[in-house]
Amino acid sequence: MAPSSGAPCTKGRSAIPELPEVETVRRALGPWLCGRTVIAAERVEAPPGPKYAGLERLPGQRIEAVLRRGKFLLLPLSRADRSGSAAGAPGPGDELIVHLGMTGVVRRTPPDAHLRVRVRLAGPEPSTLYFQDVRRFGRFTVVPSGDYRTLPTLAALGPDALASEFTVAAFARALRRSAMAIKTLLLSQRAVAGVGNIYADEALWRAGIHPERPARQLDRARVAALHQAIGAVLEESVALQGTTLHDYRTVDGEVGSFLERLAVYGHAWEPCPRCGTTIEKVVLGQRGTHVCPRCQPRPRRRRHRA
DNA sequence: CGCATTTCCTGGTAGC
DNA sequence: TGCTACCAGGAAATGC
The missing domain is CATH 1.10.8.50 (Helicase, Ruva Protein; domain 3)
Incomplete structure (x- = not known):
């Protein structure tokens, strides 16, 4: 709708999230997701493959933080359910890596189409996260913490443009x-x-x-x-x-x-x-x-x- | 290793 | 109207 909304004609139509857009998303996700434990995670309307790998490892893990490096969202996880120490230190967990690609959107409400991942969380509403991605250029992957072997760009990533290391x-x-x-x-x-x-x-x-x-x-x-x-x-x-x-x-x-x-x-x-x-x-x-x-x-x- | 090229993917649009 | 062709683009895969 509103094909001409006063925006300059770019002929482009997509989101093209870069650092500021990803940072905006990160700031909204932090308060919502930090400290929550995943109950279930499933791939929807998407073929099996590396882009949505590792989702089966999510249930039982708790989201410790929502971080960002460049255009990647990094969510360190921890296993709180190690046998024995209920109140003890959390066990070493995995890491959820989200990249929005061109058209990826993290939502608190279900999209009408192109849903790729659904994650149910413990805690108060809204307790379901939806990852929508029309063109499937995005990513929603769980890896052992710091294991970026399947993400060469992340493995070789330079300093974040807004971090102090970028001198x-x-x-x-x-x-x-x-x-x-x-x-x-x-x-x-x-x-x-x-x-x-x-x-x-x-x-x-x-x-x-x-x-x-x-x-x-x-x-x-x-x-x-x-x-x-x-x-x-x-x-x-x-x-x-x-x-x-x-x-x-x-x-x-x-x-x-x-x-x-x-x-x-x-x-x-x-x-x-x-x-x-x-x-x-x-x-x-x-x-x-x-x-x-x-x-x-x-x-x-x-x-x-x- | 460094760099260039190709591929992935779909909705919007130009042109007929 | 309906069809085809083409374009946008980040990161991964592939090719030197």
Whole structure:
């Protein structure tokens, strides 16, 4: 419905949850889920496979926390029912890993379609968690704590963009090692975790860096500017509960309002808010990429020296 | 190992 | 109207 709601025409329609959207979800889930014990968990409308692996291990485990690393939600679990010590320390548990992918939604009410996982919890209503995922790019997996062998991106994840470990020095080190286009490296999650297509374009525009510039060619000033831009754009978006392009909603069904702050993403052919030059949309690494050709000049080709 | 390419998946939409 | 073709995109799998 409401095909034109005043939103910029992105031609995109999906949620595309990145760090701010996942953080918004995390904050809503924490108070609801922490301390609760799983009674039952089942896969619904989804084929068997690694994306929903380990659900049978959930019953009997208690959710200890709702954490986030990049775009991954990590829920450490504990087994409270070890024989003997009823009041003793909880036994070592597993870890529930949730990734929203493109269209994943964690809900307290049943969706009308595309339900993938249902989890029943002990305690007061609402006591059922529903994981809905139209395009099945998401994940809902239980693994032994810290065993990320089936999640290579999580295993090699860089520091979270909003964590104190994400320092300019660490960022510079990661960039120096890579010949990839800076935007492609950002999307890989290896140099920094949590930046996706929208915020990569926004941060690079803020920092005045062309997305195709090889990562190792960023000088100190550009590295610092990009580091600062990533933190700023993500923090501003978290404060507004993220960006709703179309489908994304907070757990309480609200829209995120960072959409109106987007400078380039979804604004191809419109004037750059800083200089007025027409914003271009190109394809980089199979991803739609928005760039102001004046604010983000293409890197000059390196001169050969004899 | 590093990097590029392909695959997964469905709803919306352009074009006829 | 109804059909086909195509597109969006994060992470995993595959291919050098």
